[in-house]
Amino acid sequence: MSSSLSTTELDAGTAVYDEVVAAGDGALITVPAGGELRIVDLHGNQAVDTLLYDAHDVRNRYSAFDTVREQRAVYLTTGSRLLSTRLDELAVISADTCGRHDTVGGACAQESNVIRYGEHTRHQHACRQTFLRYGAAAGIGQRELGHNINFFMNVPVAPDGGLHFADGLSAPGKYVQLRASRDVLVLISNCPQLNNPCNGWDPTPVRLLGWWAP
Template sequence: MEQSFDIPAQKPWSGIVKKGQTIRIEDTFGQQAIDTIFYCADDYSERYSSQDTLRAQGSAYITTGSKIMSCEGRVMLSVTADTSGRHDTSAGCCSCESNTVRFGHDTLYQHACRENFILELGRYGMTKRDIVANINFFMNVPISANGAMTVDDGISSPGDHVEMFAEMDVLCVISNCPQINNPCNGFDPTPIRVVIKG
């Protein structure tokens, strides 16, 4: 069985991935950041942990072979394929507040990932307090020798994808990033596709 979802530019999405299923997140047009948080479908208080995930693989990035870890130290998903090469989980998601600090107060009205997450989490009885450090699939965040991070031009091409095998039932919550002030989306947010199969 296969389900396919086309997610418009700048919009949120969520869905359940059952244990044993595979979720494929596709950067349809290239250079599009896809902010993602996973929650245990049976208990939303167990959710993605960037710290445990990075510690588990001893790497600053997520790619093929990475284990997506929960705050309870359990494996939520395993990355089985990745055509892009690496994905950030340190830079967090954009918000109206951070936009004003980085790009000026005239950007306050612009939609952001934090607002997308708030809208989508509300469907499951969660609030902004349930937003945790997320994965930024396809976002290029080089880290220099002194630990400084920058958001750089995206390195993903049209059709690049990452596939993950669910090790438990998970709720996947996505913000198809609406950021237009830095190069994470090539300054032009585009649609993406999610496929759940198995």
């Protein structure tokens, strides 16, 4: 799927959910079917690692493999269907002012940081820890973690299939918006990564806005 920029008519002043998530922190949001959740990149190029689950069965979780295969698209943008391991549609990207988001680069973990960047990174906080911390409230443990979406992150795929982390394509105020196709849990880690240029080596806060019936 090629880049597809689009905006939304929903106004922040009418949101029923509004939260700023600090760099390195996370959130677990229940979005009912038909609800809209917007992720705003407040300062630009901040990677927002995201997982989705069926709110009634967390074993039915977002599948990067099936999402990429079924749509024949490595990157996500407006119109992308976010599919589960059972090929259920969890959500659709309803608006996107950035234009491309990664779904293959994965989340940082202390173990992968050591392999990629060296032993000195072993005790740095990582997204996997945030996922486990916030996911625990919904029964999401290590077995329920899968390959995540990296909103606003730029991970080009080389002709030989290799990946590399590049400067982001986002900018202050850019956003991506999801429309829930069923009741979903959205698990977010606002990436604390300090060792690659995905966020300019400077993690920053993001804002979450939601519109659904109270």
